Amino acid sequence: MNDLPTPALPVERSRLIFALSLAVVLSTTLVTTSATAQQRARDLGLPMEGETGPLNAITDVAGVEVGFTTLIEGEGKVVVGEGPIRTGVTAIFPRGRENTDPVFGAWFSLNGNGEMTGTAWVEESGFVEGPVMITNTHSVGVVRDAVISWMVREGHLDGDFMMPVVAETYDSLNDINGQHVTTEHAMSAMDGARAGAVAEGNVGGGTGMICHGFKGGTGTASQQVRGHYVGVLVQCNYGSRSALRIAGVPVGRELSEPAMCWDNPDVEPRWGLGHCDADAEGSGNGADEDRGSIIIVVATDIPLMPHQLKRVVKRAALGVGKMGGIGGNSSGDIFIAFSTANTDAAQSGAMPELTMWPNEWLNPVFQGTIWAVEEAIINAMLGAESMTGADYLRVPALPHDRLQQVMKRYGRLDN
DSSP: OOOSOOOOOOOOHHHHGGGGGGTTTTEEEEETTSOOOSOOTTTTTOOOOSOOOSSSSGGGSTTOEEEEEEEEEOOSSOBTTTBOEEEEEEEEESSOTTOOOOEEEEEEEEEESSOBTTHHHHHHHSEEOSOEEEEEGGGHHHHHHHHHHHHHHTTOOSSOOOOOEEEEEOOTTSOGGGOOOOHHHHHHHHHTOBSSOOOOBSOGGGTTOEETTEEOEEEEEEEEETTEEEEEEEEEEOOOTTTOOBTTBOHHHHOOOSBOEESOTTSOOOTTOOBOOTTSOBOSOSSOOOOSEEEEEEEEOSOOOHHHHHHHHHHHHHHHHHHTOOOOTTOEEEEEEEEOOSTTTTOSSSOOOOOOOOGGGOHHHHHHHHHHHHHHHHHHHHHOOOEEOGGGEEEOOOOHHHHHHHHHHTTOOOO
16 A cells, blocks of 8 residues: 555546546546557567457456546645645446446455455455445545445435445555545546446556556456456556566566656655656666555456355466565555356345356466456556656656567567
8 A cells, every 4th residue: 555656647648538628627537448559568579478358458358347537637746635636546347337236256465555445245245246446545435435426326226235345556646645536536437437448557546656666557458268258457556676577577677767756856855766867767766665556356257156256366466476566565455356247146036046167167267367467567557658746756657668678688579
């Protein structure tokens, strides 16, 4: 949960589509059907494993819809309640906005310095009800309440109760104590949820996040498994620069620069970071610790029971480990998985008919989950742009060209 300040930049213009027309308030709902012009891991020739779905996104799992509200406003020193604002909300509906049929689910905490509400009931009942939401640490409460308001407004909660699932990471690039996320922002993310391509990088809850010392944020990927799909969405805000590995290559050690820096000479440097140079770049790694958090959502259309999903969701930790994450002491690494198979399993009026894969078939599911998590984290960093946020902290994007050069030197770049 606790992280270095996370610089947030405006989301790539090509991905905002109509959103920049709302720049007066700098509040954007990003629709998942927007085209993504950004280069992703496979576009750069990085040797990713397995076979993806058509979109290489969590939305390859039929029915899943994703929506964002992205808030970027102001610059300079933090004035609590005024800004700078670098934050947002992400909404993931397992069966889409119109279908609130609960899904089998399970959750897992690799390191619990963070929050994901509603998980006591997920553990007890075996179901995920309503959307999974992700925001910043100090906006969990308002987003949770907004989910209930949205469900009531849409007629999905007729006198019944629900325990919304809302997760967080700490956006240090944001005036987080200003609590700029409102009920309307969360409602907008839910209203805007769509199937199709998913925006990545500086969007939604991932707007102000840092990942392995580079600009992080939202990323997604998928894997095909025996005619089914495993899809992943991450909010990436963890890890040290020196530990970063991509496809086994020690990228973080090779790319110590550009580094995070303070982009104003009048700001007193903190966290071992220096001032930016004339090119708005820093040198050295500063406080090179595994700090921050990562939230992972795993979706699948494979018929799995809650106890099997518990086994699957634990494997997400191995994808984080492959990237160099260790589940550091100050990190909130919390994951949730759900299956969209077995419709009407939560009905109370009759005995449901259920199907499930045998345990002997699960190894490819485990492997696909690990690969999709790894690729989603990489896509989050590749999709993000450099960002300057609270108190002029600047976090650089992972430079695509330098990354390719490093991978080529190690013989790990596909043609």
